[in-house]
Amino acid sequence: MKQILLVTDGCSNVGMSPVVAAAHAKAEGIALNVVGILDYGDVGELGASEIEEIARAGGGLSRLVNMRQLSQTVQMMTRKTAVQTIQLAVQKELKQVLGNGSIEALPPEKRSEVVRVIDELGETSKLQVALLIDASASMKPKLRAVEEAIHDLMLSLQARQGHSEIAVFHFPSSKYGEDCKLDLDWTDNLKGISSIFTKFPMSGTTPTGPAIMQVIDFYRQGDYGKKGRDDETDGMMSDYVV
Amino acid sequence: MTTSFKLSLRRGAVVTGKWKHSRYRVERLLGEGANGKVYLVHADRGWCALKVGMDAIDLQSEINVLQALEKQDRKHTYLYEVDDLFGPDGKEYPFYIMRYVRGVTISEFLAKNGPEWFPLIGLNLLGKLAELHRKGWVFGDLKIDNVLVSDYGYVELVDYGGVTAMGKGIRQFTEIYDRGFWNAGSRSADARYDLFSFAVLCMMLHEPKKLHALTGGLPQTRSIEELERLISECKELSPVAGWLKQALAGRFYDASEGAEAWRRLLHRRDTRVKGSKTPGWLKGLAAVSAVVLGISLYWLLRSSI
Numbered sequence: 001m002k003q004i005l006l007v008t009d010g011c012s013n014v015g016m017s018p019v020v021a022a023a024h025a026k027a028e029g030i031a032l033n034v035v036g037i038l039d040y041g042d043v044g045e046l047g048a049s050e051i052e053e054i055a056r057a058g059g060g061l062s063r064l065v066n067m068r069q070l071s072q073t074v075q076m077m078t079r080k081t082a083v084q085t086i087q088l089a090v091q092k093e094l095k096q097v098l099g100n101g102s103i104e105a106l107p108p109e110k111r112s113e114v115v116r117v118i119d120e121l122g123e124t125s126k127l128q129v130a131l132l133i134d135a136s137a138s139m140k141p142k143l144r145a146v147e148e149a150i151h152d153l154m155l156s157l158q159a160r161q162g163h164s165e166i167a168v169f170h171f172p173s174s175k176y177g178e179d180c181k182l183d184l185d186w187t188d189n190l191k192g193i194s195s196i197f198t199k200f201p202m203s204g205t206t207p208t209g210p211a212i213m214q215v216i217d218f219y220r221q222g223d224y225g226k227k228g229r230d231d232e233t234d235g236m237m238s239d240y241v242v
Numbered sequence: 243m244t245t246s247f248k249l250s251l252r253r254g255a256v257v258t259g260k261w262k263h264s265r266y267r268v269e270r271l272l273g274e275g276a277n278g279k280v281y282l283v284h285a286d287r288g289w290c291a292l293k294v295g296m297d298a299i300d301l302q303s304e305i306n307v308l309q310a311l312e313k314q315d316r317k318h319t320y321l322y323e324v325d326d327l328f329g330p331d332g333k334e335y336p337f338y339i340m341r342y343v344r345g346v347t348i349s350e351f352l353a354k355n356g357p358e359w360f361p362l363i364g365l366n367l368l369g370k371l372a373e374l375h376r377k378g379w380v381f382g383d384l385k386i387d388n389v390l391v392s393d394y395g396y397v398e399l400v401d402y403g404g405v406t407a408m409g410k411g412i413r414q415f416t417e418i419y420d421r422g423f424w425n426a427g428s429r430s431a432d433a434r435y436d437l438f439s440f441a442v443l444c445m446m447l448h449e450p451k452k453l454h455a456l457t458g459g460l461p462q463t464r465s466i467e468e469l470e471r472l473i474s475e476c477k478e479l480s481p482v483a484g485w486l487k488q489a490l491a492g493r494f495y496d497a498s499e500g501a502e503a504w505r506r507l508l509h510r511r512d513t514r515v516k517g518s519k520t521p522g523w524l525k526g527l528a529a530v531s532a533v534v535l536g537i538s539l540y541w542l543l544r545s546s547i
Contacts, residue, residue: 104334115303119303144460155428
């Protein structure tokens with residue numbers, strides 16, 4: 001299971017539309033969740049609807065929260081989306097078996113068995129979450145809460161039975177450079193890491209769309225590398241199958 | 243994160259199950275959990291509680307836990323019926339019917355009946371947790387709202403949404419009661435997780451303000467030491483201070499070991515005599531009412547955000 005969690009407090013203003021980028025993520029089998037932080041930000045009506053639309057295009061969830069609720073929101077969204085990913089896969093299988101796509105439409109006894117499978121897979125499947133943090137100027141006072149939420153998420157993921165990893169990016173990387181910067185490569189442990197965001201060039205631009213694209217690329221490169229090691233042809237193929 | 247759940251059933255409304263066609267008349271809302279709302283309903287068999295969920299998968303997952311518990315213990319009925327209902331909006335919602343548990347929260351009980359009930363209620367609660375632990379389950383979301391007390395300090399756990407098989411990740415928790423939140427251990431389900439929450443619950447009953455104040459600090463500074471200091475400063479908790487510190491540190495293997503240690507404290511004279519003199523009792527009563535007011539205000543403010 002692959003997820004991107006976007007944490008932002010406003011509207012994107014540079015580059016490709018984040019909604020298009022989110023749809024790309026979904027096409028790659030990556031669910032995209034979005035959290036908008038409300039405290040002294042400029043989320044506004046426009047930002048709020050953008051946040052909702054990004055998540056819808058990315059097949060994930062969106063929430064607008066205060067900093068205080070951030071940790072709990074992040075861990076619950078991640079969990080819920082993981083269950084949803086499994087649910088979608090199971091539903092697809094069900095369609096073939098029963099000609100009935102919806103788990104809700106099953107009678108309670110059958111539903112019970114299906115949900116048991118979903119729960120079990122949700123707890124044991126491998127899970128990767130790439131966190132993409134908006135580091136535009138207005139986010140500065142919120143970064144401590146974001147770091148706390150990341151630590152808290154790691155704690156929840158470590159309690160799962162399946163292997164879980166997170167990676168952390170922030171955007172924009174710098175005024176002229178790339179769209180987003182990798183702060184922390186895939187890891188299953190944050191012990192000893194007191195500060196994830198060290199040097200942050202705070203800038204005014206918010207290239208949400210291009211940053212999402214870069215994280216998708218990061219996922220694809222990782223897949224390519226792994227598959228290439230196991231099976232050369234498979235790795236080659238995945239580049240063409242979109 | 244409480245997802246807004248718009249379905250609400252009116253008093254007097256009659257709910258008919260889609261599959262089993264049983265009818266239930268809605269009396270009033272009893273409470274709201276993370277997975278749905280609980281109503282008091284009247285059925286042919288008498289008063290029951292109906293929990294209606296917003297998400298079929300989430301609620302079914304909770305039902306599966308209750309069914310697994312039932313299989314282990316034939317004496318105890320957790321579930322009367324599982325079905326779907328049509329809401330006033332025409333959509334289908336999953337629900338289940340369970341026993342109606344009469345009672346008030348521990349803080350309400352202590353405010354009404356006096357603080358000298360606290361040690362016994364604590365013991366009864368540990369007994370309930372011990373039952374779950376023996377069967378390989380952890381309650382998970384232990385907090386004041388999820389414990390109901392009835393006459394003579396009889397205790398029932400309500401809202402099984404957090405109940406988790408040992409070894410898995412805790413399914414549902416509340417930050418302030420969570421071991422991970424206090425940097426005091428993992429979020430994996432083990433018996434000591436519940437005992438940690440139990441200790442926080444005791445603090446919440448006596449020092450809710452100070453406890454909430456501690457959550458405002460930096461995450462790195464949240465620690466067992468902070469909680470221990472709070473326990474040492476609280477006069478009402480002094481008879482059980484040592485026990486609470488052990489529970490926070492995960493020194494009890496499970497709730498039955500914890501209950502045994504608690505019982506030993508209970509039968510010491512100084513624990514029992516505390517708070518039995520009239521002036522002390524009155525003071526305690528005033529303090530507990532203040533505490534209840536504090537909690538209500540806190541929840542009121544929280545839910546209105």
